[in-house]
Amino acid sequence: MDTFDVYDTTLRDGAQQEGMNLSVQDKLLIAPLLDELGVGYIEGGWPGAIPKDTEFFKRAAKELDFRNAELAAFGSTRKAGARTHEDAQVRALLDSEAPVITLVAKSDIRHVERALKTTPEENLAMIRDTVSYLRGEGRRVILDAEHFFDGFRYDADYALRAVVAAFEAGAETVCLCDTNGGMLPDWVGEIVGRVRAEADGRIGMHAHNDSGCAVANSLAAVAAGATHVQGCVNGYGERTGNADLGAVVANLQLKLGHDVLAGGGLRDLTRISHAISEITNIAPFARQPYVGASAFAHKAGLHASAIKVDPDMYQHTDPLAVGNDMRMLISDMAGRASIELKGRELGFDLAGQGDLLTRVTTRVKDAEAQGYTYDAADASFELLLREELDGVRPTFFCTESWRVFVETTPGKPSEANAEATVKMHVGGARMLATAEGNGPVNALDAALRKAVAPTYPEVDRFELIDFKVRILDTEQGTDAVTRVLVETMDTRAEATWMTVGVGPNIIEASWEALVDSIVYGLLRAGVPNRSETPDGVTTDCD
Numbered sequence: 001m002d003t004f005d006v007y008d009t010t011l012r013d014g015a016q017q018e019g020m021n022l023s024v025q026d027k028l029l030i031a032p033l034l035d036e037l038g039v040g041y042i043e044g045g046w047p048g049a050i051p052k053d054t055e056f057f058k059r060a061a062k063e064l065d066f067r068n069a070e071l072a073a074f075g076s077t078r079k080a081g082a083r084t085h086e087d088a089q090v091r092a093l094l095d096s097e098a099p100v101i102t103l104v105a106k107s108d109i110r111h112v113e114r115a116l117k118t119t120p121e122e123n124l125a126m127i128r129d130t131v132s133y134l135r136g137e138g139r140r141v142i143l144d145a146e147h148f149f150d151g152f153r154y155d156a157d158y159a160l161r162a163v164v165a166a167f168e169a170g171a172e173t174v175c176l177c178d179t180n181g182g183m184l185p186d187w188v189g190e191i192v193g194r195v196r197a198e199a200d201g202r203i204g205m206h207a208h209n210d211s212g213c214a215v216a217n218s219l220a221a222v223a224a225g226a227t228h229v230q231g232c233v234n235g236y237g238e239r240t241g242n243a244d245l246g247a248v249v250a251n252l253q254l255k256l257g258h259d260v261l262a263g264g265g266l267r268d269l270t271r272i273s274h275a276i277s278e279i280t281n282i283a284p285f286a287r288q289p290y291v292g293a294s295a296f297a298h299k300a301g302l303h304a305s306a307i308k309v310d311p312d313m314y315q316h317t318d319p320l321a322v323g324n325d326m327r328m329l330i331s332d333m334a335g336r337a338s339i340e341l342k343g344r345e346l347g348f349d350l351a352g353q354g355d356l357l358t359r360v361t362t363r364v365k366d367a368e369a370q371g372y373t374y375d376a377a378d379a380s381f382e383l384l385l386r387e388e389l390d391g392v393r394p395t396f397f398c399t400e401s402w403r404v405f406v407e408t409t410p411g412k413p414s415e416a417n418a419e420a421t422v423k424m425h426v427g428g429a430r431m432l433a434t435a436e437g438n439g440p441v442n443a444l445d446a447a448l449r450k451a452v453a454p455t456y457p458e459v460d461r462f463e464l465i466d467f468k469v470r471i472l473d474t475e476q477g478t479d480a481v482t483r484v485l486v487e488t489m490d491t492r493a494e495a496t497w498m499t500v501g502v503g504p505n506i507i508e509a510s511w512e513a514l515v516d517s518i519v520y521g522l523l524r525a526g527v528p529n530r531s532e533t534p535d536g537v538t539t540d541c542d
Protein backbone atom coordinates (compact mmCIF):
# COMPACT_ATOMS: atom_id res chain seq x y z
CA MET A 1 0.00 0.00 0.00
CA ASP A 2 1.02 3.65 -0.55
CA THR A 3 2.32 5.59 2.39
CA PHE A 4 -0.48 7.32 4.21
CA ASP A 5 -0.88 11.06 4.85
CA VAL A 6 -2.61 12.35 7.96
CA TYR A 7 -3.26 16.03 7.44
CA ASP A 8 -4.42 18.16 10.36
CA THR A 9 -6.39 21.34 9.67
CA THR A 10 -7.25 22.28 13.27
CA LEU A 11 -5.41 25.60 12.99
CA ARG A 12 -7.22 26.55 9.77
CA ASP A 13 -10.59 24.81 9.30
CA GLY A 14 -10.87 24.02 13.02
CA ALA A 15 -10.44 27.72 13.74
CA GLN A 16 -13.50 28.36 11.52
CA GLN A 17 -15.65 26.94 14.36
CA GLU A 18 -18.16 29.31 15.91
CA GLY A 19 -16.77 30.63 19.20
CA MET A 20 -13.16 29.62 18.51
CA ASN A 21 -10.64 32.43 18.41
CA LEU A 22 -7.05 31.24 18.38
CA SER A 23 -4.26 33.71 19.02
CA VAL A 24 -0.87 33.34 17.34
CA GLN A 25 0.46 32.07 20.65
CA ASP A 26 -2.37 29.49 20.88
CA LYS A 27 -1.40 28.21 17.44
CA LEU A 28 2.26 28.08 18.39
CA LEU A 29 1.29 25.94 21.39
CA ILE A 30 -1.07 23.63 19.49
CA ALA A 31 1.23 22.91 16.53
CA PRO A 32 3.92 21.06 18.57
CA LEU A 33 1.19 18.93 20.18
CA LEU A 34 -0.03 17.90 16.72
CA ASP A 35 3.54 17.11 15.74
CA GLU A 36 3.91 15.02 18.88
CA LEU A 37 0.75 13.12 17.96
CA GLY A 38 2.53 12.17 14.76
CA VAL A 39 0.45 13.77 11.99
CA GLY A 40 2.24 14.27 8.67
CA TYR A 41 0.94 17.79 7.92
CA ILE A 42 -0.13 20.74 10.02
CA GLU A 43 -2.11 23.36 8.15
CA GLY A 44 -1.33 26.58 9.97
CA GLY A 45 -3.82 29.00 8.43
CA TRP A 46 -4.31 31.33 5.51
CA PRO A 47 -1.38 33.79 5.31
CA GLY A 48 -2.17 36.98 3.44
CA ALA A 49 -5.89 36.72 4.20
CA ILE A 50 -5.80 36.65 8.02
CA PRO A 51 -3.15 38.88 9.64
CA LYS A 52 -2.75 36.54 12.64
CA ASP A 53 -1.98 33.68 10.24
CA THR A 54 0.63 35.73 8.40
CA GLU A 55 2.24 36.37 11.78
CA PHE A 56 1.92 32.69 12.76
CA PHE A 57 3.91 31.55 9.71
CA LYS A 58 6.54 34.20 10.35
CA ARG A 59 7.02 33.02 13.93
CA ALA A 60 6.63 29.32 13.09
CA ALA A 61 9.55 29.55 10.66
CA LYS A 62 11.75 30.80 13.52
CA GLU A 63 10.29 29.09 16.58
CA LEU A 64 8.94 25.67 15.55
CA ASP A 65 10.97 22.64 14.68
CA PHE A 66 8.81 19.63 13.93
CA ARG A 67 9.92 16.04 14.32
CA ASN A 68 7.18 14.47 12.22
CA ALA A 69 5.08 17.07 10.44
CA GLU A 70 5.44 19.46 7.53
CA LEU A 71 3.85 22.88 7.83
CA ALA A 72 1.25 23.71 5.18
CA ALA A 73 -0.04 27.15 4.23
CA PHE A 74 -3.60 27.34 2.90
CA GLY A 75 -4.90 29.77 0.27
CA SER A 76 -6.85 30.00 -2.94
CA THR A 77 -5.82 29.77 -6.55
CA ARG A 78 -5.17 33.03 -8.37
CA LYS A 79 -8.15 35.26 -9.01
CA ALA A 80 -10.06 34.93 -12.30
CA GLY A 81 -8.46 37.06 -15.02
CA ALA A 82 -5.37 37.78 -12.88
CA ARG A 83 -1.73 36.89 -13.52
CA THR A 84 -0.48 34.36 -10.99
CA HIS A 85 2.82 36.02 -10.19
CA GLU A 86 1.00 39.33 -9.59
CA ASP A 87 -1.69 37.85 -7.32
CA ALA A 88 -1.11 39.16 -3.81
CA GLN A 89 -2.70 36.09 -2.18
CA VAL A 90 -0.42 33.75 -4.07
CA ARG A 91 2.59 35.89 -3.16
CA ALA A 92 1.60 35.71 0.52
CA LEU A 93 1.59 31.91 0.31
CA LEU A 94 5.17 31.97 -0.94
CA ASP A 95 6.15 34.54 1.68
CA SER A 96 4.88 32.20 4.42
CA GLU A 97 7.94 30.02 3.71
CA ALA A 98 5.78 26.94 4.27
CA PRO A 99 7.21 23.98 2.36
CA VAL A 100 3.72 22.72 1.49
CA ILE A 101 0.97 24.87 0.00
CA THR A 102 -2.63 23.74 -0.04
CA LEU A 103 -4.73 25.50 -2.63
CA VAL A 104 -8.50 25.60 -2.43
CA ALA A 105 -10.05 25.47 -5.89
CA LYS A 106 -13.50 25.18 -7.37
CA SER A 107 -14.52 21.86 -8.88
CA ASP A 108 -18.29 22.27 -8.93
CA ILE A 109 -19.23 23.98 -12.18
CA ARG A 110 -22.15 25.77 -10.51
CA HIS A 111 -19.71 27.46 -8.13
CA VAL A 112 -17.45 28.39 -11.02
CA GLU A 113 -20.28 30.09 -12.85
CA ARG A 114 -22.29 31.53 -9.96
CA ALA A 115 -19.74 32.25 -7.18
CA LEU A 116 -16.53 32.89 -9.14
CA LYS A 117 -18.54 34.32 -12.07
CA THR A 118 -16.05 33.00 -14.55
CA THR A 119 -15.90 30.40 -17.28
CA PRO A 120 -15.22 26.69 -16.77
CA GLU A 121 -12.01 26.98 -18.81
CA GLU A 122 -10.73 29.98 -16.86
CA ASN A 123 -11.24 28.08 -13.57
CA LEU A 124 -9.18 25.17 -14.92
CA ALA A 125 -6.52 27.66 -16.02
CA MET A 126 -6.52 29.19 -12.50
CA ILE A 127 -5.81 25.74 -11.09
CA ARG A 128 -3.10 24.90 -13.65
CA ASP A 129 -1.38 28.28 -13.46
CA THR A 130 -1.28 28.47 -9.67
CA VAL A 131 -0.14 24.89 -9.12
CA SER A 132 2.59 25.07 -11.73
CA TYR A 133 3.77 28.49 -10.55
CA LEU A 134 4.13 27.28 -6.94
CA ARG A 135 5.83 24.08 -8.09
CA GLY A 136 8.23 26.23 -10.10
CA GLU A 137 8.98 28.13 -6.90
CA GLY A 138 9.98 24.87 -5.24
CA ARG A 139 6.88 24.23 -3.14
CA ARG A 140 4.98 21.00 -2.73
CA VAL A 141 1.33 21.51 -3.63
CA ILE A 142 -1.88 19.86 -2.42
CA LEU A 143 -5.14 20.87 -4.06
CA ASP A 144 -8.34 20.96 -1.98
CA ALA A 145 -11.13 20.46 -4.53
CA GLU A 146 -13.94 22.37 -2.87
CA HIS A 147 -17.54 21.01 -3.19
CA PHE A 148 -16.08 18.10 -5.10
CA PHE A 149 -18.76 15.53 -4.25
CA ASP A 150 -21.72 17.83 -4.88
CA GLY A 151 -20.01 18.97 -8.07
CA PHE A 152 -19.34 15.40 -9.20
CA ARG A 153 -22.96 14.39 -8.64
CA TYR A 154 -24.04 17.36 -10.77
CA ASP A 155 -21.38 17.26 -13.50
CA ALA A 156 -18.86 14.45 -13.05
CA ASP A 157 -16.92 15.29 -16.18
CA TYR A 158 -16.11 18.83 -15.07
CA ALA A 159 -15.23 17.82 -11.51
CA LEU A 160 -12.81 15.23 -12.90
CA ARG A 161 -11.26 17.76 -15.26
CA ALA A 162 -10.41 19.94 -12.25
CA VAL A 163 -8.66 16.99 -10.56
CA VAL A 164 -6.73 16.06 -13.69
CA ALA A 165 -5.71 19.70 -14.28
CA ALA A 166 -4.19 19.83 -10.79
CA PHE A 167 -2.27 16.58 -11.20
CA GLU A 168 -1.01 17.56 -14.65
CA ALA A 169 0.27 20.86 -13.26
CA GLY A 170 2.23 19.09 -10.51
CA ALA A 171 -0.05 18.75 -7.46
CA GLU A 172 1.08 15.77 -5.41
CA THR A 173 -2.35 15.20 -3.85
CA VAL A 174 -5.86 16.22 -4.78
CA CYS A 175 -8.04 16.21 -1.71
CA LEU A 176 -11.74 15.77 -2.48
CA CYS A 177 -13.79 17.97 -0.19
CA ASP A 178 -17.30 17.37 1.08
CA THR A 179 -17.50 21.07 1.78
CA ASN A 180 -21.20 21.11 2.68
CA GLY A 181 -20.86 17.91 4.70
CA GLY A 182 -23.97 16.24 3.32
CA MET A 183 -22.50 13.07 1.80
CA LEU A 184 -23.16 9.51 2.90
CA PRO A 185 -20.47 6.81 3.05
CA ASP A 186 -21.76 4.80 0.06
CA TRP A 187 -21.80 7.90 -2.14
CA VAL A 188 -18.28 8.84 -1.07
CA GLY A 189 -16.96 5.31 -1.68
CA GLU A 190 -18.44 5.17 -5.14
CA ILE A 191 -17.19 8.61 -6.21
CA VAL A 192 -13.68 8.13 -4.81
CA GLY A 193 -13.51 4.79 -6.65
CA ARG A 194 -14.45 6.51 -9.91
CA VAL A 195 -11.89 9.28 -9.43
CA ARG A 196 -9.19 6.71 -8.69
CA ALA A 197 -10.03 4.95 -11.92
CA GLU A 198 -9.82 8.17 -13.97
CA ALA A 199 -7.02 10.18 -12.38
CA ASP A 200 -3.46 9.23 -11.65
CA GLY A 201 -2.25 10.59 -8.32
CA ARG A 202 -2.79 10.58 -4.59
CA ILE A 203 -6.41 11.18 -3.61
CA GLY A 204 -7.38 12.66 -0.27
CA MET A 205 -10.59 13.19 1.68
CA HIS A 206 -11.73 16.30 3.56
CA ALA A 207 -15.07 15.64 5.26
CA HIS A 208 -17.43 17.90 7.16
CA ASN A 209 -19.91 16.46 9.63
CA ASP A 210 -23.23 18.02 8.61
CA SER A 211 -24.84 14.62 7.99
CA GLY A 212 -23.11 13.15 11.06
CA CYS A 213 -20.98 11.00 8.73
CA ALA A 214 -17.61 12.80 8.57
CA VAL A 215 -15.59 10.00 10.18
CA ALA A 216 -17.50 7.30 8.29
CA ASN A 217 -17.06 9.22 5.03
CA SER A 218 -13.31 9.51 5.63
CA LEU A 219 -13.09 5.75 6.17
CA ALA A 220 -15.24 5.08 3.10
CA ALA A 221 -12.85 7.20 1.05
CA VAL A 222 -9.89 5.24 2.37
CA ALA A 223 -11.64 1.95 1.60
CA ALA A 224 -12.08 3.22 -1.97
CA GLY A 225 -8.40 4.09 -2.33
CA ALA A 226 -7.80 7.52 -0.75
CA THR A 227 -4.44 7.66 1.03
CA HIS A 228 -4.62 11.15 2.49
CA VAL A 229 -7.15 12.14 5.16
CA GLN A 230 -7.80 15.57 6.55
CA GLY A 231 -9.54 16.43 9.79
CA CYS A 232 -9.39 18.39 13.01
CA VAL A 233 -8.60 17.39 16.56
CA ASN A 234 -11.80 17.01 18.60
CA GLY A 235 -13.82 17.39 15.38
CA TYR A 236 -13.53 21.17 15.51
CA GLY A 237 -14.59 23.13 12.45
CA GLU A 238 -17.10 25.25 10.61
CA ARG A 239 -20.81 24.52 11.41
CA THR A 240 -20.98 20.94 12.77
CA GLY A 241 -17.24 20.50 12.41
CA ASN A 242 -14.74 18.52 10.37
CA ALA A 243 -13.98 14.83 10.63
CA ASP A 244 -12.66 14.15 14.13
CA LEU A 245 -9.07 13.35 13.23
CA GLY A 246 -8.50 11.37 16.43
CA ALA A 247 -11.37 9.01 15.66
CA VAL A 248 -10.28 8.72 12.02
CA VAL A 249 -6.70 7.77 12.86
CA ALA A 250 -7.72 5.47 15.73
CA ASN A 251 -10.08 3.60 13.38
CA LEU A 252 -7.46 3.42 10.65
CA GLN A 253 -4.80 2.18 13.01
CA LEU A 254 -6.70 -0.02 15.46
CA LYS A 255 -9.44 -1.39 13.22
CA LEU A 256 -7.94 -1.40 9.75
CA GLY A 257 -4.27 -1.96 10.52
CA HIS A 258 -2.93 1.12 8.71
CA ASP A 259 0.08 2.53 10.52
CA VAL A 260 -0.77 6.19 9.97
CA LEU A 261 0.80 8.16 12.83
CA ALA A 262 4.52 8.58 13.30
CA GLY A 263 6.16 7.75 16.61
CA GLY A 264 3.42 5.73 18.34
CA GLY A 265 1.38 8.90 18.92
CA LEU A 266 -1.95 7.10 19.23
CA ARG A 267 -1.22 6.25 22.87
CA ASP A 268 -1.05 10.01 23.53
CA LEU A 269 -4.29 10.80 21.72
CA THR A 270 -6.41 11.43 24.83
CA ARG A 271 -3.79 13.59 26.53
CA ILE A 272 -3.16 15.64 23.38
CA SER A 273 -6.87 16.08 22.58
CA HIS A 274 -7.47 17.37 26.11
CA ALA A 275 -4.37 19.57 26.10
CA ILE A 276 -5.64 21.18 22.89
CA SER A 277 -9.08 21.68 24.51
CA GLU A 278 -7.35 23.62 27.27
CA ILE A 279 -5.76 25.94 24.71
CA THR A 280 -8.90 26.40 22.61
CA ASN A 281 -10.82 26.92 25.87
CA ILE A 282 -13.58 24.64 24.61
CA ALA A 283 -14.57 22.06 27.23
CA PRO A 284 -13.84 18.50 26.11
CA PHE A 285 -16.91 16.56 24.99
CA ALA A 286 -17.32 13.67 27.46
CA ARG A 287 -18.98 11.36 24.93
CA GLN A 288 -16.38 11.95 22.22
CA PRO A 289 -15.36 8.58 20.73
CA TYR A 290 -12.02 7.21 21.94
CA VAL A 291 -10.89 10.23 24.00
CA GLY A 292 -14.01 11.36 25.88
CA ALA A 293 -14.18 10.92 29.66
CA SER A 294 -17.22 8.67 29.12
CA ALA A 295 -15.76 6.73 26.18
CA PHE A 296 -14.88 3.78 28.42
CA ALA A 297 -17.09 4.53 31.45
CA HIS A 298 -19.53 1.77 32.43
CA LYS A 299 -22.68 2.36 34.40
CA ALA A 300 -24.91 -0.72 33.99
CA GLY A 301 -24.41 -3.43 36.59
CA LEU A 302 -24.73 -6.21 34.03
CA HIS A 303 -21.95 -4.71 31.96
CA ALA A 304 -19.75 -4.61 35.05
CA SER A 305 -20.40 -8.28 35.84
CA ALA A 306 -19.12 -9.28 32.38
CA ILE A 307 -16.26 -6.74 32.46
CA LYS A 308 -15.11 -8.36 35.71
CA VAL A 309 -14.49 -11.50 33.66
CA ASP A 310 -13.02 -9.74 30.64
CA PRO A 311 -13.15 -5.99 29.81
CA ASP A 312 -13.30 -6.80 26.08
CA MET A 313 -16.83 -8.06 26.56
CA TYR A 314 -18.15 -4.50 26.79
CA GLN A 315 -15.39 -2.50 25.10
CA HIS A 316 -14.71 -2.15 21.40
CA THR A 317 -11.00 -1.61 21.96
CA ASP A 318 -8.42 -1.30 24.73
CA PRO A 319 -8.70 2.25 26.17
CA LEU A 320 -4.94 2.30 26.79
CA ALA A 321 -4.36 2.11 23.04
CA VAL A 322 -5.56 5.73 22.84
CA GLY A 323 -4.33 6.78 26.28
CA ASN A 324 -7.78 6.65 27.86
CA ASP A 325 -8.94 4.65 30.90
CA MET A 326 -11.78 2.36 31.79
CA ARG A 327 -13.96 3.70 34.61
CA MET A 328 -16.80 2.24 36.62
CA LEU A 329 -19.71 4.54 37.38
CA ILE A 330 -21.59 3.95 40.59
CA SER A 331 -25.33 4.58 40.60
CA ASP A 332 -28.64 2.88 41.27
CA MET A 333 -27.86 0.77 38.18
CA ALA A 334 -24.82 -0.73 39.92
CA GLY A 335 -24.57 -4.32 41.02
CA ARG A 336 -22.05 -5.97 43.29
CA ALA A 337 -19.65 -6.43 40.36
CA SER A 338 -19.74 -2.67 39.74
CA ILE A 339 -18.84 -2.00 43.37
CA GLU A 340 -16.02 -4.54 43.30
CA LEU A 341 -14.54 -3.04 40.13
CA LYS A 342 -14.95 0.53 41.39
CA GLY A 343 -13.24 -0.54 44.61
CA ARG A 344 -10.34 -1.90 42.58
CA GLU A 345 -10.14 1.40 40.66
CA LEU A 346 -9.94 3.22 44.02
CA GLY A 347 -7.30 0.85 45.41
CA PHE A 348 -9.47 -1.50 47.54
CA ASP A 349 -9.52 -5.23 47.00
CA LEU A 350 -13.12 -6.21 47.64
CA ALA A 351 -13.01 -9.61 45.95
CA GLY A 352 -14.71 -12.31 48.01
CA GLN A 353 -16.31 -9.78 50.39
CA GLY A 354 -19.86 -10.67 49.39
CA ASP A 355 -21.62 -9.20 52.46
CA LEU A 356 -19.79 -5.92 52.17
CA LEU A 357 -20.56 -5.67 48.43
CA THR A 358 -24.24 -6.31 49.14
CA ARG A 359 -24.33 -3.67 51.90
CA VAL A 360 -22.63 -1.05 49.73
CA THR A 361 -24.86 -1.85 46.74
CA THR A 362 -27.97 -1.51 48.90
CA ARG A 363 -26.78 1.76 50.45
CA VAL A 364 -26.00 3.20 47.02
CA LYS A 365 -29.42 2.27 45.65
CA ASP A 366 -31.20 3.70 48.73
CA ALA A 367 -29.17 6.91 48.65
CA GLU A 368 -29.73 7.38 44.94
CA ALA A 369 -33.48 6.97 45.51
CA GLN A 370 -33.22 9.94 47.90
CA GLY A 371 -31.42 12.06 45.30
CA TYR A 372 -27.69 11.30 45.69
CA THR A 373 -25.80 10.67 42.47
CA TYR A 374 -22.50 8.85 42.78
CA ASP A 375 -21.62 8.60 39.11
CA ALA A 376 -20.92 12.32 39.30
CA ALA A 377 -19.40 12.19 42.80
CA ASP A 378 -16.68 9.59 43.10
CA ALA A 379 -15.32 11.14 46.29
CA SER A 380 -18.63 10.80 48.15
CA PHE A 381 -18.81 7.18 47.02
CA GLU A 382 -15.33 6.53 48.37
CA LEU A 383 -16.30 7.98 51.75
CA LEU A 384 -19.36 5.70 51.81
CA LEU A 385 -17.22 2.69 50.88
CA ARG A 386 -14.61 3.47 53.54
CA GLU A 387 -17.38 3.81 56.11
CA GLU A 388 -18.63 0.31 55.26
CA LEU A 389 -15.10 -1.08 55.26
CA ASP A 390 -14.02 0.51 58.57
CA GLY A 391 -17.38 0.58 60.32
CA VAL A 392 -17.06 4.33 60.87
CA ARG A 393 -17.31 7.31 58.52
CA PRO A 394 -13.90 8.89 57.92
CA THR A 395 -13.73 12.26 59.59
CA PHE A 396 -11.20 14.80 60.79
CA PHE A 397 -13.56 16.98 62.83
CA CYS A 398 -17.11 17.12 64.17
CA THR A 399 -19.81 19.69 63.68
CA GLU A 400 -21.71 20.94 66.69
CA SER A 401 -23.88 23.40 64.76
CA TRP A 402 -23.85 26.02 62.01
CA ARG A 403 -26.00 28.95 61.03
CA VAL A 404 -26.01 31.42 58.18
CA PHE A 405 -27.99 34.54 57.37
CA VAL A 406 -28.28 36.79 54.38
CA GLU A 407 -28.77 40.53 54.52
CA THR A 408 -30.08 42.30 51.46
CA THR A 409 -30.57 46.02 50.99
CA PRO A 410 -32.83 46.47 47.95
CA GLY A 411 -31.05 48.32 45.17
CA LYS A 412 -27.65 47.93 46.86
CA PRO A 413 -25.91 44.77 45.73
CA SER A 414 -23.13 43.86 48.12
CA GLU A 415 -20.06 41.65 47.71
CA ALA A 416 -20.40 40.13 51.18
CA ASN A 417 -24.09 39.85 51.91
CA ALA A 418 -24.03 36.68 53.99
CA GLU A 419 -22.52 35.74 57.33
CA ALA A 420 -22.02 32.21 58.68
CA THR A 421 -21.04 30.92 62.09
CA VAL A 422 -19.89 27.34 62.68
CA LYS A 423 -19.21 25.56 65.94
CA MET A 424 -16.84 22.62 65.44
CA HIS A 425 -14.65 20.26 67.41
CA VAL A 426 -11.28 20.05 65.70
CA GLY A 427 -7.94 18.81 67.00
CA GLY A 428 -9.32 18.34 70.50
CA ALA A 429 -10.54 21.95 70.72
CA ARG A 430 -13.94 23.60 70.33
CA MET A 431 -13.72 26.11 67.48
CA LEU A 432 -16.19 28.92 66.85
CA ALA A 433 -15.62 30.63 63.51
CA THR A 434 -17.54 33.36 61.75
CA ALA A 435 -17.02 34.44 58.15
CA GLU A 436 -18.67 36.64 55.59
CA GLY A 437 -19.29 35.57 52.02
CA ASN A 438 -20.89 36.40 48.75
CA GLY A 439 -24.03 34.34 49.34
CA PRO A 440 -24.75 31.82 52.09
CA VAL A 441 -22.79 28.89 50.63
CA ASN A 442 -19.68 30.99 50.15
CA ALA A 443 -19.96 32.25 53.75
CA LEU A 444 -20.43 28.70 55.10
CA ASP A 445 -17.46 27.43 53.09
CA ALA A 446 -15.31 30.26 54.47
CA ALA A 447 -16.39 29.65 58.09
CA LEU A 448 -15.82 25.89 57.80
CA ARG A 449 -12.30 26.39 56.49
CA LYS A 450 -11.58 29.02 59.17
CA ALA A 451 -12.52 26.52 61.90
CA VAL A 452 -10.56 23.63 60.39
CA ALA A 453 -7.42 25.42 59.09
CA PRO A 454 -5.59 25.93 62.43
CA THR A 455 -5.41 22.13 62.81
CA TYR A 456 -5.40 21.23 59.12
CA PRO A 457 -3.64 24.06 57.21
CA GLU A 458 -3.75 21.78 54.12
CA VAL A 459 -7.34 23.00 53.52
CA ASP A 460 -5.92 26.32 52.33
CA ARG A 461 -4.80 24.63 49.13
CA PHE A 462 -8.28 23.19 48.42
CA GLU A 463 -10.28 25.40 46.11
CA LEU A 464 -13.96 25.09 45.34
CA ILE A 465 -13.98 25.23 41.55
CA ASP A 466 -17.53 24.29 40.59
CA PHE A 467 -20.89 24.20 42.26
CA LYS A 468 -24.03 22.74 40.68
CA VAL A 469 -27.52 22.77 42.11
CA ARG A 470 -30.50 20.77 40.96
CA ILE A 471 -34.04 20.74 42.33
CA LEU A 472 -35.07 17.11 42.12
CA ASP A 473 -38.82 17.08 42.43
CA THR A 474 -40.24 20.16 40.82
CA GLU A 475 -43.82 19.10 41.59
CA GLN A 476 -43.21 19.96 45.23
CA GLY A 477 -42.05 23.50 44.43
CA THR A 478 -40.09 25.04 47.31
CA ASP A 479 -40.46 21.83 49.37
CA ALA A 480 -38.53 19.85 46.76
CA VAL A 481 -35.33 18.00 47.54
CA THR A 482 -32.16 19.83 46.52
CA ARG A 483 -29.01 18.15 45.26
CA VAL A 484 -25.68 19.97 45.27
CA LEU A 485 -22.52 18.81 43.54
CA VAL A 486 -19.27 20.45 44.56
CA GLU A 487 -16.03 20.14 42.64
CA THR A 488 -12.87 20.84 44.62
CA MET A 489 -9.29 21.13 43.49
CA ASP A 490 -6.09 20.49 45.40
CA THR A 491 -4.08 23.29 43.83
CA ARG A 492 -0.78 21.71 44.82
CA ALA A 493 -1.58 18.26 43.42
CA GLU A 494 -3.71 19.65 40.55
CA ALA A 495 -6.27 16.96 41.36
CA THR A 496 -10.01 17.48 41.47
CA TRP A 497 -12.82 15.56 43.10
CA MET A 498 -16.60 15.76 43.31
CA THR A 499 -18.84 15.40 46.34
CA VAL A 500 -22.60 15.37 46.61
CA GLY A 501 -25.03 16.60 49.22
CA VAL A 502 -28.80 16.24 49.38
CA GLY A 503 -31.12 18.13 51.65
CA PRO A 504 -34.44 19.90 52.02
CA ASN A 505 -32.80 23.14 50.92
CA ILE A 506 -29.72 24.31 49.06
CA ILE A 507 -27.84 25.31 52.22
CA GLU A 508 -28.15 21.96 54.02
CA ALA A 509 -27.27 20.08 50.83
CA SER A 510 -24.28 22.37 50.30
CA TRP A 511 -23.02 21.87 53.85
CA GLU A 512 -22.95 18.09 53.39
CA ALA A 513 -21.11 18.37 50.06
CA LEU A 514 -18.64 20.94 51.49
CA VAL A 515 -17.79 18.88 54.57
CA ASP A 516 -17.27 15.77 52.42
CA SER A 517 -15.07 17.75 50.04
CA ILE A 518 -12.72 18.74 52.91
CA VAL A 519 -12.71 15.27 54.48
CA TYR A 520 -11.97 13.61 51.15
CA GLY A 521 -9.27 16.16 50.30
CA LEU A 522 -7.47 15.51 53.60
CA LEU A 523 -7.77 11.74 53.11
CA ARG A 524 -6.38 11.79 49.57
CA ALA A 525 -3.54 14.09 50.66
CA GLY A 526 -2.60 11.47 53.27
CA VAL A 527 -3.03 13.92 56.17
CA PRO A 528 -3.06 12.16 59.58
CA ASN A 529 -6.01 12.67 61.92
CA ARG A 530 -4.62 15.34 64.25
CA SER A 531 -7.55 15.03 66.63
CA GLU A 532 -6.26 11.73 67.88
CA THR A 533 -4.33 11.39 71.12
CA PRO A 534 -1.12 9.33 70.89
CA ASP A 535 -3.12 6.25 71.90
CA GLY A 536 -5.55 6.78 69.00
CA VAL A 537 -8.49 8.30 70.93
CA THR A 538 -10.41 11.28 69.61
CA THR A 539 -12.95 13.15 71.65
CA ASP A 540 -14.06 15.55 68.91
CA CYS A 541 -17.23 13.66 68.12
CA ASP A 542 -18.32 12.57 71.63
Ligand SMILES: CC(=O)SCCNC(=O)CCNC(=O)[C@H](O)C(C)(C)COP(=O)(O)OP(=O)(O)OC[C@H]1O[C@@H](n2cnc3c(N)ncnc32)[C@H](O)[C@@H]1OP(=O)(O)O
Residues within 6 Å of the ligand: 046, 048, 049, 050, 076, 077, 078, 079, 080, 104, 105, 106, 115, 116, 117, 146, 179
Ligand atom coordinates in the same frame (compact mmCIF):
# COMPACT_ATOMS: atom_id res chain seq x y z
C1 LIG B 1 -14.34 25.84 2.06
C2 LIG B 1 -13.46 26.68 2.93
O1 LIG B 1 -13.64 26.65 4.10
S1 LIG B 1 -12.26 27.57 2.20
C3 LIG B 1 -11.56 28.53 3.49
C4 LIG B 1 -12.41 29.70 3.82
N1 LIG B 1 -11.74 30.55 4.76
C5 LIG B 1 -11.93 31.86 4.77
O2 LIG B 1 -12.71 32.40 4.02
C6 LIG B 1 -11.18 32.63 5.83
C7 LIG B 1 -10.30 33.72 5.25
N2 LIG B 1 -11.02 34.57 4.29
C8 LIG B 1 -10.77 35.92 4.19
O3 LIG B 1 -10.00 36.50 4.93
C9 LIG B 1 -11.50 36.63 3.10
O4 LIG B 1 -12.70 35.96 2.79
C10 LIG B 1 -10.61 36.72 1.79
C11 LIG B 1 -9.41 37.63 2.11
C12 LIG B 1 -10.14 35.38 1.35
C13 LIG B 1 -11.43 37.32 0.66
O5 LIG B 1 -11.98 38.51 1.08
P1 LIG B 1 -12.18 39.74 0.03
O6 LIG B 1 -10.89 40.01 -0.62
O7 LIG B 1 -12.81 40.84 0.83
O8 LIG B 1 -13.13 39.14 -1.10
P2 LIG B 1 -14.70 39.00 -1.19
O9 LIG B 1 -15.30 38.45 0.06
O10 LIG B 1 -15.29 40.29 -1.66
O11 LIG B 1 -14.82 37.91 -2.36
C14 LIG B 1 -14.03 36.77 -2.42
C15 LIG B 1 -13.21 36.75 -3.71
O12 LIG B 1 -12.47 35.54 -3.82
C16 LIG B 1 -12.82 34.88 -5.04
N3 LIG B 1 -12.69 33.44 -4.81
C17 LIG B 1 -13.47 32.64 -4.07
N4 LIG B 1 -13.03 31.38 -4.13
C18 LIG B 1 -11.93 31.40 -4.91
C19 LIG B 1 -11.04 30.41 -5.38
N5 LIG B 1 -11.17 29.14 -4.98
N6 LIG B 1 -10.04 30.77 -6.17
C20 LIG B 1 -9.87 32.06 -6.52
N7 LIG B 1 -10.67 33.04 -6.12
C21 LIG B 1 -11.69 32.72 -5.34
C22 LIG B 1 -14.23 35.35 -5.33
O13 LIG B 1 -14.55 35.20 -6.69
C23 LIG B 1 -14.11 36.83 -4.96
O14 LIG B 1 -13.40 37.47 -6.00
P3 LIG B 1 -13.61 39.04 -6.38
O15 LIG B 1 -12.94 39.81 -5.27
O16 LIG B 1 -12.90 39.16 -7.67
O17 LIG B 1 -15.08 39.24 -6.44
Ligand SMILES: CC(=O)C(=O)O
Residues within 6 Å of the ligand: 013, 104, 144, 145, 146, 147, 177, 178, 179, 180, 206, 208
Ligand atom coordinates in the same frame (compact mmCIF):
# COMPACT_ATOMS: atom_id res chain seq x y z
C1 LIG C 1 -11.32 23.32 1.72
C2 LIG C 1 -12.34 23.17 2.73
O1 LIG C 1 -12.14 23.51 3.87
C3 LIG C 1 -13.62 22.61 2.35
O2 LIG C 1 -13.89 22.46 1.16
O3 LIG C 1 -14.42 22.31 3.25
